Amino acid sequence: MAQTLQNVLYLLSPGLSLRRDGLALRVEQDKQLKLSLPVHNLESVFVFGSDIYVSPSAMRLCWENGASICFFTDWGRLEARVEGVPQGSVLLRRDQHAAASSLSRTAALARSFVAGKLQNTRWLLARSARDALEDEDRGLLRTAADVQAYLLRELSRTEDNLDVIRGVEGRAAAIHFEVFGRHLRPAFRAAYPFDGRNRRPPRDAVNAVLSFLYALLRHDCVSALTATGLDPFVGFLHADRPGRESLALDLMEEFRPWVERLALTLLNRGELKPAQFVERDGGAVELTDVARKALVSAYQQRKMEEAVHPLFRETVRQGQLVFIQARLLSRALRSEVDYTPHLFS
Incomplete structure (x- = not known):
């Protein structure tokens, strides 16, 4: 199951994979396309569970465009956050x-x-x-x-x-x-x-x-x-x-x-x-x-x-x-x- 709410992409089901397709992200399951969306519409990607694959090229596309990728356990504990070099004062x-x-x-x-x-x-x-x-x-x-x-x-x-x-x-x-x-x-x-x-x-x-x-x-x-x-x-x-x-x-x-x-x-x-x-x-x-x-x-x-x-x-x-x-x-x-x-x- 994958859904987009408020510029956040949620990957919730085991077996999903997130891949790059030009300047867009493709969500697939069993090699079947479930969702495709331009990266410029995203602020974050939330990944729940350990059995979801995010390709390195998809990660790069996200951090190059200011979107973070957060990895959570099945019960919602934040384990990792992937983002580009932070900008700040x-x-x-x-x-x-x-x-x-x-x-x-x-x-x-x-x-x-x-x-x-x-x-x-x-x-x-x-x-x-x-x-x-x-x-x-x-x-x-x-x-x-x-x-x-x-x-x-x-x-x-x-x-x-x-x-x-x-x-x-x-x-x-x-x-x-x-x-x-x-x-x-x-x-x-x-x-x-x-x-x-x-x-x-x-x-x-x-x-x-x-x-x-x-x-x-x-x-x-x-x-x-x-x-x-x-x-x-x-x-x-x-x-x-x-x-x-x-x-x-x-x-x-x-x-x-x-x-x-x-x-x-x-x-x-x-x-x-x-x-x-x-x-x-x-x-x-x-x-x-x-x-x-x-x-x-x-x-x-x-x-x-x-x-x-x-x-x-x-x-x-x-x-x-x-x-x-x-x-x-x-x-x-x-x-x-x-x-x-x-x-x-």
Whole structure:
């Protein structure tokens, strides 16, 4: 299965091959043409699973025309990204590295990323509490939202110590996922049991959906930071590790509740079916091709929805938000001002 959405080519089925045909890309299966499209219409190619072939000439055509190729596991974990030599502002990157070398600036930025996540998690909890069908669910979700508010106040008083800041974020996440199953409608809980966050690999359907959507979000954050001229590997909240896009993970934090709401909406509306998940030996749960296609489509549709930006008071698409935040982050690094996370309402 192959599809194109929002200038991104998704290769989802085992046995597909991607080859060059002049200035176009050909998607084939069993030597039969499935799709052909000009490379200038593409921004990225997403490859899911290990049994999909991308020819070297197709890779070259992509990076020569500014399109990246991202390789994901079956459950959506980003494993590799192939692109041309990145273009960016050396002065902006110097400012970024200088900020990363300053404990006070690193702590301030880390606080902002965590504050955005906690505030948006509180938004998600409050919305689910409002829509809850049972009093017990409503009470637990409201209590968890109140804890997020308490931790937000505690976060504002923390010293410039990254371990302390990360500790607040960890406690907030633990509370959030402790009640995460309460977001699901009672009628769906038997089909989608949830006993906490797990990954690499996910061991239940809910975690499989979350991991897949997080992977799509991570790619968007990498793209936004790279387009802005920032180094996605030099972060503030997340420690630097070889091969880890720490700044992209930082930027993701305030958007995780947005992705989680999409996952819950799809599950609560029955748009995903239990038959669209496969349990492998060892307990790993994977998405079928049909589930992946549904998630990709829903994610892209959500990005097309519009809202009024709280800072600029202009109508923007949801998919623009990570790019707007990347620009705000670059401004904060250049001017040494506070970074303002995006808050959903």
